[in-house]
Amino acid sequence: MAVNDLRKMWHARKWMKQTEPFLMTWHAHLGYSLNLFSYFKKPTTVEEVASKHQLDEVLLKRWVDVGLTVGHLKKKRRNKVKSSRQMVTYLTKTSKRSVGILLEEMFELHIPTLLTYKHELPKGDHQEKTPVANMVAETSTLLEAVTLPKVASRLNKQKSKRVLDVGCGLGGYIKKLAEQFPSIQFHGIEIDQDVCQRANDENGYKNVTIEQGDFKDMPFQQPYETVMMNNILYYFTLVERIALIKKAADVLKRKGELMIITPLADGKHGRRFASAFNSFMTAHKDMNALPTKKELQYIAKQANLKIVEERALIKEGGWYLIRLKRKT
Ligand SMILES: C[S@@+](CC[C@H](N)C(=O)[O-])C[C@H]1O[C@@H](n2cnc3c(N)ncnc32)[C@H](O)[C@@H]1O
Structure with a gap:
């Protein structure tokens, strides 16, 4: 792994840590603004609160998950949850000691204004917006320095000759692996036209092909020893995930291996980050909740x-590598 990649990874991790405290503020602000801490003043279940106050149950559950990981909420018996005393005292609207207005000002006045800088600062605002698909494909590549060595060692063990990368984004994984394994053929599939175009424009490897299309609808003639699916499951609903993984199993050789890199909602590590990421995924109109182990x-x-x-x-960050093989 190049020193520069490791440095980049180190800085990415540093900024991830740096932004983590933001979670607490986001959680506190939402709890204050919608009066959620007062709803959980006494031990109550998410279902009860959602139905009594007409709230979206799934989004409320995500907020509760974040609250449990950051300590604003406490788990009680029989699936009940209770706000910590501090949150009730300082972050409910009716409390005499409430300071929540500070958070409301920050989130509803300061942050939106600070976001306008990006457009106001360059005179005439000719700044191009980074398309979301490009942005997401690029941030995923920051994980590679940590995940690649593990993937490379599996390709070695599997004696892979053909590798398929489903939702390859800019093709970061397959391009770096192609350099390390010149005799392996790497094939990437990417649904987004712009991302695929960029991936191909920046492809100087003879043993890498990147094709545009929806993996679910594409025919495959020859099977692969290794299929990778990195940071893609949250694009699909549970039903779609089943179809996707069934299809991946179909294109695997008998002793082949499916490698999935994904954040888990309920992994042992990185619960804080994963719970916030899960809230984002759930609230985003085109994304879905993170997968769980079960x-x-x-x-x-x-x-x-x-x-x-x-x-x-x-x-x-709660990112896991999950390896799967055929049962028989
Ligand atoms: C978050 S990016 C991850 C990129 C790369 N795998 C990585 O880990 O760096 C997920 C990519 O999957 C692509 N994608 C989503 N659904 C797809 C589908 N049905 N078929 C192929 N690609 C898909 C998205 O356009 C996106 O570029």
């Missing part, structure tokens, strides 16, 4: 696969 086990069973390894790769 869900992956269920999907594996449906696809006639078994999970052979589950390893934390980036602990602070």
Whole structure:
């Protein structure tokens, strides 16, 4: 791994840590603004609160998950949750000692104004907006320095000759691996036209091909020893995930391996970051909740696969490598 990649990864991790305290403020602001801490003043279940106050139950559950990881909420018996005394005292609207208005000002006045800088500062505002698909494809590449060595060692063990990368984005994984393994053929599939175009424009490897299309609808003639799916599951609903992984199983050789790199909602590590990421994914109109371990086990069973390894790769972010093989 190049020193520059490691440096980049180190800085990415530093900024991830740096932004983590923001979670607490986001959680506190939402709790104050919508009066959520007062709803959980006494131990109550998410279902009860959602139905009594007409709130979206899934989004409320995500907020509660973040609250539990940052300590604003406490878990009680029988699935009940209770606000910490401090949150009730300082972050409910009716409390005489409330300071929540400070957060409301920050989130509703300061932050939106600070965001306008990006457009106001350059005179005439000719700044191009980075398309979301490009942005997401680029941030995913920051994880590579940590995840690549593990993937490379699996390709070696598998004696892979053909590798498929589903949702390859800019093709960061396959291009770096192509350099290390010149005799392996790497094939990437990317649904987004612009991202795919950029991936191909920046592709100088003879053993890398990147094709535009929706993996779910594409025919494959020859099977692969290795199929990778990195940071892509949250693009799909549970039903779609089953179809996706079944299809991946279909294009695998008999002793082939499916490697999934994904944040887990319920991994042992990185709960704080994962709970915030999960709130974002759930609230985003085009994304879906992060997978859980139980869900992956269920999907594996449906696809006639078994999970052979589950390893934390980036602990602070809750990113895992999950390896699956055929059952028979
Ligand atoms: C978050 S990026 C991850 C990129 C890369 N795998 C990585 O980990 O760096 C996920 C990519 O999957 C692509 N994608 C989503 N659904 C897809 C589908 N059905 N078929 C192929 N690509 C898809 C997205 O356009 C996006 O570029």
